[in-house]
Amino acid sequence: ISGIKSHLQIVNLLRKLGLSINGKDKIKAQEVSRVVGALKTETSRPVTSVRGMQTVTLIPGDGIGPEISTAVMKIFEAAKAPIQWEERNVTAIQGPGGKWMIPPDAKESMDKNKIGLKGPLKTPIAAGHPSMNLLLRKTFDLYANVRPCVSIEGYQTPYTDVNLVTIRENTEGEYSGIEHVIVDGVVQSIKLITEQASQRIAEYAFEYARNNKRASVTAVHKANIMRMSDGLFLRKCREAAEKHKDVKFTEMYLDTVCLNMVQDPTQFDVLVMPNLYGDILSDLCAGLIGGLGVTPSGNIGANGVAIFESVHGTAPDIAGKDMANPTALLLSAVMMLRHMGLHDYAKKIETACFDTIREKKVLTKDLGGNSKCSEFTGAICRRVQELE
Amino acid sequence: MAAHSAVFSVSKILTSFRGGHLGNTAKVFGTTVTSQRNKAVLTPPPAKYGGRHTVTLIPGDGIGPELLGHVREVFRFSCVPVDFEVVNVNSALETEVDINNAITAIRRNGVALKGNIETKHTMPPSVKSRNNVLRTSLDLYANVMHCQSLPGVQTRHKNIDIMIIRENTEGEYSSLEHESVSGVVESLKIITRNNSLRIADYAFRLAREKGRRRVTAVHKANIMKLGDGLFLQCCREVASGYPDITFDSMIVDNTTMQLVSKPQQFDVMVMPNLYGNVVSNVCAGLVGGPGLVPGANYGRDYAVFETATRNTGKSIADRNIANPTAMLLASCMMLDHLKLFDYASSIRNAVLTTMNETRLHTADIGGQGTTSEVVQSVMRIIQSKGQLTAEL
Numbered sequence: 001i002s003g004i005k006s007h008l009q010i011v012n013l014l015r016k017l018g019l020s021i022n023g024k025d026k027i028k029a030q031e032v033s034r035v036v037g038a039l040k041t042e043t044s045r046p047v048t049s050v051r052g053m054q055t056v057t058l059i060p061g062d063g064i065g066p067e068i069s070t071a072v073m074k075i076f077e078a079a080k081a082p083i084q085w086e087e088r089n090v091t092a093i094q095g096p097g098g099k100w101m102i103p104p105d106a107k108e109s110m111d112k113n114k115i116g117l118k119g120p121l122k123t124p125i126a127a128g129h130p131s132m133n134l135l136l137r138k139t140f141d142l143y144a145n146v147r148p149c150v151s152i153e154g155y156q157t158p159y160t161d162v163n164l165v166t167i168r169e170n171t172e173g174e175y176s177g178i179e180h181v182i183v184d185g186v187v188q189s190i191k192l193i194t195e196q197a198s199q200r201i202a203e204y205a206f207e208y209a210r211n212n213k214r215a216s217v218t219a220v221h222k223a224n225i226m227r228m229s230d231g232l233f234l235r236k237c238r239e240a241a242e243k244h245k246d247v248k249f250t251e252m253y254l255d256t257v258c259l260n261m262v263q264d265p266t267q268f269d270v271l272v273m274p275n276l277y278g279d280i281l282s283d284l285c286a287g288l289i290g291g292l293g294v295t296p297s298g299n300i301g302a303n304g305v306a307i308f309e310s311v312h313g314t315a316p317d318i319a320g321k322d323m324a325n326p327t328a329l330l331l332s333a334v335m336m337l338r339h340m341g342l343h344d345y346a347k348k349i350e351t352a353c354f355d356t357i358r359e360k361k362v363l364t365k366d367l368g369g370n371s372k373c374s375e376f377t378g379a380i381c382r383r384v385q386e387l388e
Numbered sequence: 389m390a391a392h393s394a395v396f397s398v399s400k401i402l403t404s405f406r407g408g409h410l411g412n413t414a415k416v417f418g419t420t421v422t423s424q425r426n427k428a429v430l431t432p433p434p435a436k437y438g439g440r441h442t443v444t445l446i447p448g449d450g451i452g453p454e455l456l457g458h459v460r461e462v463f464r465f466s467c468v469p470v471d472f473e474v475v476n477v478n479s480a481l482e483t484e485v486d487i488n489n490a491i492t493a494i495r496r497n498g499v500a501l502k503g504n505i506e507t508k509h510t511m512p513p514s515v516k517s518r519n520n521v522l523r524t525s526l527d528l529y530a531n532v533m534h535c536q537s538l539p540g541v542q543t544r545h546k547n548i549d550i551m552i553i554r555e556n557t558e559g560e561y562s563s564l565e566h567e568s569v570s571g572v573v574e575s576l577k578i579i580t581r582n583n584s585l586r587i588a589d590y591a592f593r594l595a596r597e598k599g600r601r602r603v604t605a606v607h608k609a610n611i612m613k614l615g616d617g618l619f620l621q622c623c624r625e626v627a628s629g630y631p632d633i634t635f636d637s638m639i640v641d642n643t644t645m646q647l648v649s650k651p652q653q654f655d656v657m658v659m660p661n662l663y664g665n666v667v668s669n670v671c672a673g674l675v676g677g678p679g680l681v682p683g684a685n686y687g688r689d690y691a692v693f694e695t696a697t698r699n700t701g702k703s704i705a706d707r708n709i710a711n712p713t714a715m716l717l718a719s720c721m722m723l724d725h726l727k728l729f730d731y732a733s734s735i736r737n738a739v740l741t742t743m744n745e746t747r748l749h750t751a752d753i754g755g756q757g758t759t760s761e762v763v764q765s766v767m768r769i770i771q772s773k774g775q776l777t778a779e780l
Binding site: 123157158159174175177179180181184185186187188189190191192193194195196222223224225226227228229231232234254255256258259260261262263276279280281282283284286287288291292 | 507509513515516517520544545560561563565566567571572573574575576577578579580581582608610611612613614615618640641642644645646647648649662663665666668669670672673674677678697698699
C-alpha cells in the first residue's frame, strides 16, 4: 500500500513541476545520467515546500565561500528556480560535556530541509577541534561521497570524453583516525572495514547506477595485499551485485585502475571504493577534467540527508577580491536540483554555465580568462534568462 | 707501509662521498681497505664463477614466463656472461615451500630477475601475497622506478622524467589483519622511524648520484598525523643533510591531480608503500603504459629486478602480444647492477632504437608488432653494432 502511495506522490510531484512520465517531455536518459540517486520508488522524501518553493540550507563557508554562494543565489534567481535559501553558519561550538558540535540551529535546519549546499570550510590548525567537514560528516552520518566527473567542453584538458562517477565510502577505512605510537619510533595506524558500512556503500552504488541508467559498477580494491579488509569490502560488493543483476559488476585492483585511468578514462563508469582509495581516485578524476575548481560533489547521509558541496579550498588569497570561480559550487547546486527532481531548472542552469565557458569570452582567471566573478555570474544569468 | 696508510687516509675522505663523481674513485681506492674496517657489515660475495654470474630467475605467472624466455634468448644471443638459476613458484599451492626455495636461491646468488606471481583471491586470507613475502624476507626496502617519456611513444604528456622511490616493506603492506569482532576487520599500517630514515636516505643519495635537484615527499599527514607525520619528519631530517637538494612535500591527492595536469614539475619523489603503488602506476600510465617501464627492488644485500607495475597480464599471456620492453630494460638494470655495463648499454640501446627509431610497437602502445618481432629486431640491432653474437 505504501509503495503505491509513494509512487502516486512522485507522479503528482512530477505533474506539479510540469514533467510527465509518459509523453514527449519524458526525462531524457542523458540528463538522468547526471542525477544523484533521484526518484527512488520505495522511499518518499519529506520535502519542505511552502507555496511550491523548496527550502534548502545554505552554508556559505569561509574565504571565497560567501562570494560564490551569492553568485549561485543570483543565478538561481535569474532562472526563477523554486528554491528558498536558509543561510546557516557552522562554526564549531562546544556543547555540554565538552564535545564539539555544530550549532543547534544549523542542525535543526538541516534535519528539517534534508538538502544542503555548502561552500568551502576552513580547517583550523590549532583550534582544538576536528575539521568542520569531519564534524558535519559525523553529525549527519554522510556515508557516501559522490563525484561525477564529466569533461567540460569549454575547458580543455588533455583528457576529453571523461564520463565517470566515483562513489567513495566516507566514514571508515583508513581515515578512522585511530593511531598509536607502539614504541618510540614505531607508529601503527588502523584501517577499519566493517560489514555494515561496506554493505551500505555497495547498495548505494548499485542504486545510483540503476537510478541513473549507468551500465556498470567497478569495485576498486587491493585485496591481493589487504586480504581480509578489502576482501570483506569486495564480498559485500559482490553480494550487492547479486541483488542488482541489471547492472554489470567488475572488480579491479587499485593500481590497474590508476594505470588505465590515465591512459583511457572512457572505460570506466561508476567506481565504488573504500575511503583512502576514494580520496585519491576522486581527486585524480577531478584532475582529469580540470581540477577542483570545476568539480561538483555530493554527500549522501542516512535519513535522506544530502549535502552538496564544492570541494576546493577557501582560497584566502583571493577572498573578497571578486576573482573566485563559482563553477564548482554552481555545478554542485545543479546536482542538488536533480536530486530534488527539478531537472528542467538543472538543465537550464547547467547549459547556461557550459555555454558561457565554451564561448570563452567571460572567464575567471583560473579558467584562463580575465574577468571578475561578478562578470562571469552576470554572463551566466543573462544566458539563463535567454534560455527561458 | 706509508703508501698503505696514505691510501687508508685518502679512502676515509673519499668514502664519505659515497655517491657522485668521487664514488668510482672510492671504489678503486677504498674497497680493499673499507671491507677490512667494516667487518660488522658482511656483504655476501658475488655469485661469480669462472667470470660468469649466476642470477635467480623466477618466471611467475601470466606473461612472466614468456617475457623472461625472451630475455634469456637475447642474453644467449649477445653472449652475456650470466647464467640463470630458474626457480618456479606455484601460486596455486597454499604452502610456502616454493617461495622459500626462491628466497634461498636469491640469498645464494644475490640478484634476481622475476615475473609477477599471482595472488589468488579464492584462497584463505592466511595465504599472503608471494611477491610481498619475497620483498619483506629479503628486506628489499627501496623500489626504484624511472619514468621517462620516450620520443617514439605517443602520449598526452611530453617531457616527463620522474624517479619514484617507494618504501617497499612496511606501511599498508604489513599484512597484519585481524577480525576483532565478527563483521569488523582491522588492518594495521605500520610506519617506523628506521625504515623511513632508510628510504629517505636512499632517495637523497640517489638524487645526488643522478644529479637531481628536487625531492618531493608524498604523504597524507593531514589525516594520518602520527603515521605519515613520522615519515615526513624523517624525510625532513634527512633533507637537512643534503642542502644542495631542494625538498618539499605534497599531499597524495593533490599529487595525483598535479600528475595528470602538469607532470613535468616533478623530479624525484619518495613515499610510503601504498601511495607509491598509486603514484607509480599513474606515472607508468602517463609515459605509455605498463609495458615500458622497468622497476628495481634494492635491499642492502640483494637486488630483484622486474617490471615496474608488477602486472601478471593473464589476459594477454601466451598470445605473443605482450610488450617485452619493460622486462628487457629491467634485465639491463640488472646487468648494470652486476657491473656488466657494456652489455647493458648495448641491449638498452637496441631496445630504445626499436622503440623510437624503427617504431616497431606492440599492441599496448598502438602498434601491430608481436613480441617475437620486437625481440628479433632488438637482436638484429645488437648484431649490427658489431659485437660478438651467437647465431641469429
